[in-house]
Every structure is written in structure tokens, then in C-alpha cells.
Amino acid sequence: MRYLLLICTPEMDDEAQFDQDVVKMNDDYGAFMAEMGPRGVLQGGERLRPTVDATSVRVRDGEVLATDGPFAETKEQIGGYFLVDCADLDEAIEVASKIPGAKGGTIEVRPVWEMEM
Amino acid sequence: MGEVEEAVARAFREEWGRVVATLIRSTGDWDLAEECTQDAFARALERWPADGVPRNPGAWLTTTARNRAVDRLRRGARGAAKERELAMTTDPPPPVDPDDDEDAGVTDERLRLLFTCCHPALPLEARVALTLRTLTGLSTEEIARAFLVPEPTMAQRLVRAKRKIRHAAIPYRVPPGHQLQERLPGVLAVVYLLFNAGYAASTGDALVRTDLTGEAIRLARTLVDLMPDEPEAQGLLALLLLHDARRPARTDAAGELVPLEAQDRSQWVRAGIDEGVEFLDSALRRHQPGPYQIQAAIAACHATATTAAETDWVQIAALYAELGRHVPSATVELNRAVALAMAAGPAAGLAVVDRLEADGALDGYHLLPATQADLLRRLGRHDEAAAAYRRALALDPSAAEVRYLERRLTEVTTDA
Numbered sequence: 001m002r003y004l005l006l007i008c009t010p011e012m013d014d015e016a017q018f019d020q021d022v023v024k025m026n027d028d029y030g031a032f033m034a035e036m037g038p039r040g041v042l043q044g045g046e047r048l049r050p051t052v053d054a055t056s057v058r059v060r061d062g063e064v065l066a067t068d069g070p071f072a073e074t075k076e077q078i079g080g081y082f083l084v085d086c087a088d089l090d091e092a093i094e095v096a097s098k099i100p101g102a103k104g105g106t107i108e109v110r111p112v113w114e115m116e117m
Numbered sequence: 118m119g120e121v122e123e124a125v126a127r128a129f130r131e132e133w134g135r136v137v138a139t140l141i142r143s144t145g146d147w148d149l150a151e152e153c154t155q156d157a158f159a160r161a162l163e164r165w166p167a168d169g170v171p172r173n174p175g176a177w178l179t180t181t182a183r184n185r186a187v188d189r190l191r192r193g194a195r196g197a198a199k200e201r202e203l204a205m206t207t208d209p210p211p212p213v214d215p216d217d218d219e220d221a222g223v224t225d226e227r228l229r230l231l232f233t234c235c236h237p238a239l240p241l242e243a244r245v246a247l248t249l250r251t252l253t254g255l256s257t258e259e260i261a262r263a264f265l266v267p268e269p270t271m272a273q274r275l276v277r278a279k280r281k282i283r284h285a286a287i288p289y290r291v292p293p294g295h296q297l298q299e300r301l302p303g304v305l306a307v308v309y310l311l312f313n314a315g316y317a318a319s320t321g322d323a324l325v326r327t328d329l330t331g332e333a334i335r336l337a338r339t340l341v342d343l344m345p346d347e348p349e350a351q352g353l354l355a356l357l358l359l360h361d362a363r364r365p366a367r368t369d370a371a372g373e374l375v376p377l378e379a380q381d382r383s384q385w386v387r388a389g390i391d392e393g394v395e396f397l398d399s400a401l402r403r404h405q406p407g408p409y410q411i412q413a414a415i416a417a418c419h420a421t422a423t424t425a426a427e428t429d430w431v432q433i434a435a436l437y438a439e440l441g442r443h444v445p446s447a448t449v450e451l452n453r454a455v456a457l458a459m460a461a462g463p464a465a466g467l468a469v470v471d472r473l474e475a476d477g478a479l480d481g482y483h484l485l486p487a488t489q490a491d492l493l494r495r496l497g498r499h500d501e502a503a504a505a506y507r508r509a510l511a512l513d514p515s516a517a518e519v520r521y522l523e524r525r526l527t528e529v530t531t532d533a
Contacts, residue, residue, distance in 0.1 A: 001286040087288070088286045088287065088288035089236075089238055089285045089286050089287045089288065090287075090288050090292065090296065093238070109285075111284055111285045111286065113284075
């Protein structure tokens with residue numbers, strides 16, 4: 001069973017704070033990967049640039065509309081994701097709870113809609 | 118009711134949950150499990166009058182329901198159904214598997230079902246509804262009536278919950294050791310909520326509401342049977358039994374709410390109190406206090422006092438303080454204030470209530486000004502009491518509470 005774990009965290013706008021936190025964050029994510037890698041649940045995952053670098057695209061009446069920013073302005077934004085393959089929701093919750101971003105942020109666990117072959 | 122009907126009704130109460138749970142386990146299909154269980158009971162009503170009541174009604178019902186499921190899956194042409202049929206006919210019957218590695222020795226199907234119904238990934242309302250539907254066999258219509266929502270709304274809630282269990286792969290099991298301790302409070306909370314929905318009802322279908330308290334007590338009993346080493350499960354059962362024992366005295370002939378101190382204690386059900394105290398004592402002997410045991414201890418203080426005046430308020434105030442250490446909450450503190458007022462005088466209680474008011478955590482909660490008003494009244498500060506009663510009335514309390522508050526308001530405004 002595959003799940004997409006969306007890491008939703010408050011975005012940092014203070015550059016100094018950001019630099020300081022980033023070292024700690026890299027360590028924390030390193031530890032997470034070190035545990036989950038050998039366990040074989042990770043199928044992919046990336047960190048995303050902040051929403052100031054985001055572009056939202058809509059097609060309306062055949063016209064492509066590209067606008068600056070995320071699709072919704074909220075305090076927490078998706079800062080990264082992992083795609084995992086787990087036995088069931090309980091395992092997905094356990095993996096999600098170990099993502100460093102779960103502390104202070106929220107991990108949204110979304111089951112992948114598997115296509116019937 | 119004839120002997121056979123009675124046997125079927127008893128089997129329904131005692132076996133419904135187990136049969137559904139077993140069928141869900143072997144088919145993985147919640148709807149099919151419910152429908153086939155229903156069919157099995159219909160069949161029992163047909164067969165038992167002629168064949169006699171089987172020695173083991175549960176086994177008869179399970180076998181009948183399972184045969185029906187196999188039958189229906191065979192007739193179903195869908196690919197998924199075929200797969201399940203295969204799983205059912207080729208696997209050894211999974212329901213009674215003593216070596217289930219995940220469940221740490223606990224294999225009762227109903228427990229698996231209960232933990233799945235109460236999974237935190239489901240919305241709370243759905244947990245309650247699903248527990249009632251699958252474990253106690255209450256119909257969607259009955260559940261809708263009990264919770265005062267239209268039947269289609271309740272049906273939708275159940276459908277969505279079952280769909281999420283399937284789509285998000287919520288596991289059908291009792292969580293393993295470390296997770297069990299995290300999940301058990303959620304299960305206990307659903308049972309307690311069920312009980313309260315029946316107990317605190319001031320509106321709705323009275324009969325169905327009473328059923329809810331009965332069902333909650335039965336579920337709590339099941340939990341105690343299935344998890345004999347969990348003192349909090351015993352604590353919950355004790356709490357429910359103690360509350361329920363006082364029910365006959367809670368309302369007067371006109372349906373008005375009677376406050377605890379004015380209740381006719383001879384109407385309390387002695388057997389219920391004794392049993393509650395027994396479970397509480399057994400839980401407390403394990404020396405792992407928890408919120409349900411503490412609340413049961415408070416209920417026991419009330420239930421075992423021969424008169425309201427003999428209530429051990431010092432002990433109750435101490436228990437609320439202990440409860441606050443386990444579950445810090447402003448409402449617990451408000452209750453402590455009431456107990457303290459009884460133990461050490463209204464002024465002592467009022468000081469705590471005033472602190473809570475300043476704190477703001479209970480803003481908009483009518484019981485804060487209502488409590489304040491009662492304490493002010495007892496202190497003879499009638500003008501302030503009247504103002505507080507009016508604040509409480511402005512916060513939309515239940516109809517019975519409105520009548521009580523208005524009575525008190527008249528009292529303090531005419532006495533002054």
C-alpha cells in the first residue's frame with residue numbers, strides 16, 4: 001500500500017533563523033533516512049523550495065494562466081514529501097511520525113489511488 | 118415473546134458483534150459481513166422453531182453467515198469478489214487463529230473490530246456510529262435516531278467510514294503492544310461517549326437513548342473480559358455502572374433534572390453501585406491510576422454516601438485535583454471548585470472559579486457562570502448571583518438547565 005506523506009510546515013521567512021535551522025534539519029532528516037532506507041519503505045521523496053518560488057498554473061477557457069505563489073495561502077505549506085510503501089495505515093502513521101517535520105508541523109498521509117490494471 | 122424468539126434476541130445481543138467481526142476477518146468486506154450476519158439471524162428465526170435452538174448459537178450463526186457469504190461471493194461476478202472467494206475457500210478459516218503474531222495473544226474478533234472502528238484516522242462521529250452498527254447491531258435508523266441526525270446522513274457517515282478503512286488500508290487488528298497503550302484511551306473514549314450520548318440526553322427518543330447506555334455498558338464489559346489486565350477498562354466499566362445506578366433518581370416525574378444533592382437515594386440501584394465499586398476496587402489494586410479510575414472513584418464517593426450531607430467532599434476535591442494531574446482541563450478544575458466549596462465553604466470554591474474566569478479557558482461555557490451564581494447565592498451575595506445566573510442563561514444551556522437556572526434566578530431576585 002503506497003502513501004504520499006506531505007510535509008506541511010510553517011515557512012521560515014527570517015534568513016538568519018533559516019540558516020541556523022537548516023543545519024539541524026539536515027541532521028534530523030539524515031537520521032530519518034538512515035532508519036527508513038534499510039527498512040525499504042521509501043520509494044521517493046524530495047525537499048521543495050519555499051512557496052515564494054512557486055507558480056500556480058490554471059487552464060480556463062483554453063487559456064493558460066500562470067500566477068505567482070502557492071495554490072492556497074496558508075500558514076503551513078508543503079515543504080517536501082516522501083512516497084512510501086507500507087503494510088497499512090498504522091505503519092504509514094508510524095513512518096510519518098518519525099519525519100522531523102512532524103514536530104511543529106503536520107504530515108498529511110494520503111493513500112495513493114492505485115489504478116486497477 | 119416465545120422461547121425461540123427470546124433465544125434469537127439473546128443471541129443477537131450476545132453474538133451479533135462476534136459474527137460480524139468473524140465475517141469481516143474472513144471476507145474483508147464490511148457490508149457483506151453485516152448483510153450475511155443479518156441473513157443468518159433471519160434464518161435462525163425460520164429454523165430454530167422447527168429444529169430447536171442449537172447448543173452453540175454463536176457457532177451456528179457464524180457458520181450460517183459464512184456459508185451465505187461464500188454463496189454470495191460465488192454468485193457475484195466481480196473480479197474482486199472472485200478473489201475473496203478464493204481466499205475464503207482455499208485458506209484455512211482464519212477467525213480462530215490462536216497463533217496470530219500481531220495480537221500478542223488477544224484474538225477475540227470483537228476486540229479487533231472495536232479497535233478498527235475506533236481508529237483515530239476515522240472522524241469521531243463515525244467511530245461511534247460504526248462501533249454501534251457493527252458491534253452491537255443497532256440499525257442505521259436506530260443510530261440516526263439516537264444521535265438526532267437524519268437517517269441518510271448517518272448512512273452516509275457509515276459508508277464513508279467503511280470506504281476509508283478500505284482505501285486508506287486501516288488495519289483490521291488489535292494494535293501491537295506499544296501502540297495498544299496509545300490506542301486504548303481512544304477506544305475507551307468512544308465507549309464513554311456512547312454512554313454519555315444516552316445518559317445526558319435531554320432530547321430525542323428516550324427509549325433508544327437508554328439503549329445507548331446499555332450498549333455502552335455491554336461494550337465496557339466486553340473490554341474488561343477481553344483485556345483483564347487493563348485497569349482503565351475496569352475503571353471505565355465501574356464509572357458507567359455507578360452513573361447508571363443513579364439514573365432512576367436523575368429526573369423527577371415531570372422529567373425535570375434533579376440535582377445530585379436532592380436525589381432520592383433510595384431510588385439508586387444498589388446492585389449497580391455494588392458492582393461498580395467492586396470493579397473499581399479491583400482496578401485500583403493494580404496501582405496504575407488513570408482518568409477513568411479516578412472518575413469512577415469520584416462517582417463511588419457520591420454513590421456510597423447514605424445522604425448528601427455525608428458526602429466525603431474533601432476526598433472528592435482531592436480526587437479532582439488528582440484527575441487534573443492526569444488530564445489537565447478547565448472543566449475538571451471547575452468540578453474541583455464545586456467540591457472544594459462543599460468541603461471548605463463557598464468562598465474557597467468561588468476563589469477557584471474566579472481564577473478560572475480570569476483564565477478565560479471556559480469562556481462561553483454556561484456552567485462557569487452557573488457555578489459562580491450558585492456559590493454567590495450561598496454566600497448571600499444575591500445581586501451578583503442574579504447577574505451570574507443571567508450570564509449563564511445567555512449561553513444557551515439545555516432546556517432542563519434553563520428551567521433550573523430560571524428557578525434560582527427568581528429565588529435570588531425575590532429574596533433580595
